[in-house]
Amino acid sequence: MRILHISDVHVQVDYEHAVWASIGWRRVVAQIELKLARRARRFREAPETLAALLREAEIGGYDHVILSGDLTALAVDEEFERVRKALGALADRPDRLTVVPGNHDVFTPGSVRKRRFEKWFGHLLHSDLPRYQVEGPWPVVRLLGEEHAIVGLNSARVPVVPGIAAGRVGDDQLAALIAACADPAMRGRNVLVVVHHAPLRPDGRLDRRIHGLLDADRLIEACRIAGVQAIFCGHIHHRYDYAIEGGPLIVCGGSSTALRREGYVLVDSRPGQNLVVENRSLERLRGEPEDGALPDPVVVTG
């Protein structure tokens, strides 16, 4: 099976002209962050880039797309709508697209209360093994053909204050992951987990507490027990893969739409074989040096 992995597309609306009084203090703080980090500039063309990389990947072909969260910048309806539009027909294909939310998709308590992510992407959150769902639709299990399964987990939590970007899967979902993987329907399948927060950084170390996955160790251990082959994630805006000895491979999709870092990951998965991971820059950028004037993306992620 050939998997197209994209992440952190961060589609945004034009906040320059928004009426801040009606938007709320969290987003005002976020606006400052957007400006300071030149975030707005970095993701200005996100919808066009997303559509372009889907077109490019379509030429080589793929069987399934994994989109590992941070679809939006501030979790407002207009952003979710623009993501849906940029995804085109793919947005209505649960058999071809697995999606999980990122911390930016639950940016405010209001966005969670109004269930905005579910409103725009709930039709993709159907599980083939619903008896293991413990937190809303999670875990979302997809049985793909006879040889593969994808398990989507939710690590996105509303931050206590803006600027905290940490995530947590939680013991209930981890126990459910182990239980689901022991189900007879999963026997003999390559199991791939999707979660927004990267459990480990490119150097194999845990991320900072204000940014990382707080129960990364427990997730990795649960994946070991469950025989999971790989964890697909994003949140850290670099594409990389990291092999944990005796454990799952971590595949981080980085940010597919960040200016001058646009790209995606292609993964070949065959039963009984190691995954083959290919990191691709968007065609028009190949050979171009990255813009050194931009701030370090690890600092501005979330």
Ligand SMILES: [Fe+2]
């Ligand atoms: Fe992100």
Ligand SMILES: [Fe+2]
């Ligand atoms: Fe994130």
